[in-house]
Amino acid sequence: ALDAQTRELMQDEVQAIWLKTQKTVLLITHDIDEAIYLSDRVIVFTARPGQIKDEVTISFDRPRSLDVTEHLGLRLWPERFQ
Secondary structure, three states: OOOHHHHHHHHHHHHHHHHHHOOOOOOOOOOHHHHHHHOOEEEEEOOOOOOEEEEEEOOOOOOOOOOHHHHHOHHHOHHHHO
Protein backbone atom coordinates (compact mmCIF):
# COMPACT_ATOMS: atom_id res chain seq x y z
CA ALA A 1 0.00 0.00 0.00
CA LEU A 2 2.20 2.79 -1.34
CA ASP A 3 1.31 6.27 -2.46
CA ALA A 4 1.56 6.85 -6.22
CA GLN A 5 4.92 8.63 -6.13
CA THR A 6 6.58 5.99 -3.94
CA ARG A 7 5.08 3.19 -6.05
CA GLU A 8 6.61 4.68 -9.22
CA LEU A 9 10.00 5.00 -7.50
CA MET A 10 9.82 1.37 -6.37
CA GLN A 11 8.83 0.21 -9.86
CA ASP A 12 11.79 2.08 -11.36
CA GLU A 13 14.07 0.51 -8.74
CA VAL A 14 12.81 -3.01 -9.49
CA GLN A 15 13.41 -2.42 -13.20
CA ALA A 16 16.92 -1.04 -12.53
CA ILE A 17 17.82 -4.04 -10.36
CA TRP A 18 16.55 -6.43 -13.03
CA LEU A 19 18.50 -4.63 -15.78
CA LYS A 20 21.63 -4.92 -13.66
CA THR A 21 21.27 -8.54 -12.49
CA GLN A 22 18.97 -10.23 -15.06
CA LYS A 23 17.66 -12.44 -12.23
CA THR A 24 14.20 -13.95 -12.25
CA VAL A 25 11.70 -11.85 -10.30
CA LEU A 26 8.23 -12.99 -9.26
CA LEU A 27 5.80 -10.11 -8.85
CA ILE A 28 2.23 -10.45 -7.68
CA THR A 29 0.01 -7.49 -8.51
CA HIS A 30 -3.57 -6.53 -9.28
CA ASP A 31 -2.40 -3.56 -11.37
CA ILE A 32 -2.38 -4.29 -15.11
CA ASP A 33 -0.14 -1.28 -15.88
CA GLU A 34 2.40 -2.40 -13.30
CA ALA A 35 2.39 -5.94 -14.68
CA ILE A 36 3.01 -4.67 -18.21
CA TYR A 37 5.71 -2.23 -17.10
CA LEU A 38 7.69 -4.71 -15.01
CA SER A 39 7.04 -8.06 -16.66
CA ASP A 40 8.06 -10.06 -19.68
CA ARG A 41 5.38 -12.62 -19.00
CA VAL A 42 2.06 -12.17 -17.17
CA ILE A 43 0.15 -15.14 -15.80
CA VAL A 44 -3.52 -14.35 -15.15
CA PHE A 45 -5.28 -16.39 -12.46
CA THR A 46 -8.97 -17.07 -11.91
CA ALA A 47 -10.76 -16.41 -8.66
CA ARG A 48 -10.99 -19.30 -6.21
CA PRO A 49 -9.82 -21.84 -6.85
CA GLY A 50 -6.84 -20.02 -8.35
CA GLN A 51 -6.07 -21.58 -11.70
CA ILE A 52 -4.18 -20.19 -14.66
CA LYS A 53 -6.62 -18.43 -16.98
CA ASP A 54 -4.25 -16.86 -19.50
CA GLU A 55 -0.62 -16.10 -20.23
CA VAL A 56 0.39 -12.84 -21.89
CA THR A 57 3.87 -12.23 -23.28
CA ILE A 58 5.09 -8.64 -22.95
CA SER A 59 7.67 -8.15 -25.68
CA PHE A 60 8.61 -4.49 -25.41
CA ASP A 61 12.26 -3.49 -25.20
CA ARG A 62 13.82 -2.50 -21.91
CA PRO A 63 14.24 -0.16 -20.25
CA ARG A 64 10.56 0.70 -20.43
CA SER A 65 8.89 3.93 -19.45
CA LEU A 66 5.89 4.05 -17.15
CA ASP A 67 3.70 5.35 -19.98
CA VAL A 68 4.33 2.37 -22.28
CA THR A 69 0.76 1.13 -21.79
CA GLU A 70 -0.70 4.52 -22.58
CA HIS A 71 1.10 4.75 -25.91
CA LEU A 72 0.38 1.21 -27.02
CA GLY A 73 -3.24 0.94 -25.98
CA LEU A 74 -2.68 -2.09 -23.79
CA ARG A 75 -5.34 -0.98 -21.35
CA LEU A 76 -7.81 -2.42 -23.86
CA TRP A 77 -6.94 -5.90 -22.53
CA PRO A 78 -9.16 -6.00 -19.42
CA GLU A 79 -11.33 -8.81 -20.77
CA ARG A 80 -8.25 -11.06 -20.67
CA PHE A 81 -7.66 -10.14 -17.03
CA GLN A 82 -11.16 -10.67 -15.63
